[in-house]
Amino acid sequence: MTRYKVILEYDGTDLIGWQENAQGPSVQSLLKDAIEKFCGARPDIVGAGRTDAGVHAVGMVAHFDLDGNTDANTVMRAVNFYLNNAPVSVLDCTVVYDDFNARFSCVARHYKYVVLNRSAKPVLNKNRVWWVPRKLDIEKMQIAGQQLIGKHDFTSFRASQCQAKSPIKTLDSCRIEQDGDNVIFEFSARSFLHHQVRNMVGTLVEIGLGAEYDIDAVLSACDRSAAGATAPASGLYFIRADYATDD
Amino acid sequence: MTRYKVILEYDGTDLIGWQENAQGPSVQSLLKDAIEKFCGARPDIVGAGRTDAGVHAVGMVAHFDLDGNTDANTVMRAVNFYLNNAPVSVLDCTVVYDDFNARFSCVARHYKYVVLNRSAKPVLNKNRVWWVPRKLDIEKMQIAGQQLIGKHDFTSFRASQCQAKSPIKTLDSCRIEQDGDNVIFEFSARSFLHHQVRNMVGTLVEIGLGAEYDIDAVLSACDRSAAGATAPASGLYFIRADYATDD
Numbered sequence: 384m385t386r387y388k389v390i391l392e393y394d395g396t397d398l399i400g401w402q403e404n405a406q407g408p409s410v411q412s413l414l415k416d417a418i419e420k421f422c423g424a425r426p427d428i429v430g431a432g433r434t435d436a437g438v439h440a441v442g443m444v445a446h447f448d449l450d451g452n453t454d455a456n457t458v459m460r461a462v463n464f465y466l467n468n469a470p471v472s473v474l475d476c477t478v479v480y481d482d483f484n485a486r487f488s489c490v491a492r493h494y495k496y497v498v499l500n501r502s503a504k505p506v507l508n509k510n511r512v513w514w515v516p517r518k519l520d521i522e523k524m525q526i527a528g529q530q531l532i533g534k535h536d537f538t539s540f541r542a543s544q545c546q547a548k549s550p551i552k553t554l555d556s557c558r559i560e561q562d563g564d565n566v567i568f569e570f571s572a573r574s575f576l577h578h579q580v581r582n583m584v585g586t587l588v589e590i591g592l593g594a595e596y597d598i599d600a601v602l603s604a605c606d607r608s609a610a611g612a613t614a615p616a617s618g619l620y621f622i623r624a625d626y627a628t629d630d
Numbered sequence: 631m632t633r634y635k636v637i638l639e640y641d642g643t644d645l646i647g648w649q650e651n652a653q654g655p656s657v658q659s660l661l662k663d664a665i666e667k668f669c670g671a672r673p674d675i676v677g678a679g680r681t682d683a684g685v686h687a688v689g690m691v692a693h694f695d696l697d698g699n700t701d702a703n704t705v706m707r708a709v710n711f712y713l714n715n716a717p718v719s720v721l722d723c724t725v726v727y728d729d730f731n732a733r734f735s736c737v738a739r740h741y742k743y744v745v746l747n748r749s750a751k752p753v754l755n756k757n758r759v760w761w762v763p764r765k766l767d768i769e770k771m772q773i774a775g776q777q778l779i780g781k782h783d784f785t786s787f788r789a790s791q792c793q794a795k796s797p798i799k800t801l802d803s804c805r806i807e808q809d810g811d812n813v814i815f816e817f818s819a820r821s822f823l824h825h826q827v828r829n830m831v832g833t834l835v836e837i838g839l840g841a842e843y844d845i846d847a848v849l850s851a852c853d854r855s856a857a858g859a860t861a862p863a864s865g866l867y868f869i870r871a872d873y874a875t876d877d
Contacts, residue, residue: 459749463749472751473750506717506719507641509717511754
């Protein structure tokens with residue numbers, strides 16, 4: 384048996400998300416279909432994050448096991464060949480030790496959220512951004528974003544269906560930058576609650592449009608209704624996962 | 631009568647190109663449809679460039695005339711409203727003097743071409759790049775690109791259906807840069823021949839993959855078969871048009 388670590392890009396627009404279920408194509412199901420066509424096996428695929436429908440990735444990390452010891456490059460080429468026109472692509476594949484786990488060995492996860500802040504609708508980046516036509520106050524969002532950093536009970540930013548054992552998470556960084564007509568939000572943490580990034584962005588954008596939220600009060604309320612609306616999936620990207628073994 | 635100058639973004643993937651004809655939706659036909667819904671008129675629309683099917687724009691410039699003197703912002707909002715889900719968006723609209731002509735007043739045109747240079751197929755940038763899986767030698771392409779700059783007879787890079795009066799053009803700049811997995815080509819000139827950018831990129835990419843072209847010899851051959859193949863439309867973007875009146 385050999386364990387493979389893969390780096391994935393995917394366009395979540397037409398997917399039901401990371402997780403395989405009967406509702407439609409998912410990252411897991413498309414990868415399993417491709418692996419099955421290649422070698423007949425349909426292994427479990429463990430990802431660093433379980434993204435929702437419509438969420439994209441440019442560097443999702445996952446692992447799976449295959450019998451034998453096919454070299455990593457052959458596995459990558461074969462899986463990409465059978466992925467064919469699916470909206471998933473394997474960017475890199477390496478053989479790792481059996482104790483590597485894409486989910487549990489992960490020490491940091493990095494997400495990016497892209498808002499298109501201009502009056503005209505997105506055309507080239509349709510389904511790739513959240514279109515916010517009214518002008519955002521970047522500085523107000525940056526000040527509020529700084530207050531989210533650190534160890535907090537993030538219940539106010541947690542989806543009701545979240546399965547995490549604890550709502551206490553440590554947000555390591557929150558950067559907000561203007562890049563032409565785009566506003567880019569970057570978040571890093573060991574792990575995130577379900578919808579945490581989208582709920583933080585939704586709240587920050589409301590602040591950028593003039594809403595008066597006191598982030599400390601929102602956090603200490605421990606009540607989802609104290610924060611802003613959930614930002615759409617289309618602007619969210621899983622960027623990178625870090626592992627201690629990367630050093 | 632009022633003359634409007636507009637800046638356009640469009641996704642050329644599902645369009646037959648700039649020019650209106652019976653074959654399918656074009657930038658011109660979609661704009662005319664939207665203007666007609668707004669005010670009943672179907673004016674000629676003159677563009678700085680007439681891009682082919684599949685070619686995109688982030689800053690195409692065009693002009694058209696409408697009766698009356700509706701303010702530019704109202705025209706922009708109305709046209710964008712009626713463009714609805716069409717892959718065209720008006721980014722800016724201004725009232726200009728009657729002697730402004732998006733095509734004939736233009737003093738410089740800027741194009742960008744994006745090559746995705748990695749082994750895995752594009753997913754998020756499908757239809758937005760030319761996928762070249764084999765590693766390109768950037769420096770070789772940069773050296774060859776420098777030889778294209780200047781005033782030349784570009785017959786070797788000219789489409790057979792090109793309608794320009796003269797094949798002699800002056801290429802003002804050619805920049806080639808690596809940006810992550812992308813290789814970005816940027817070209818500026820007062821005007822270009824039909825397919826000139828795609829034929830230059832096609833030739834440069836062959837050079838980047840190891841082909842031995844002598845650009846001076848290719849130019850002086852004045853023969854389309856002396857240069858490389860035409861690069862696909864999907865990687866090409868009309869970026870900007872400059873006007874003397876912009877000063």
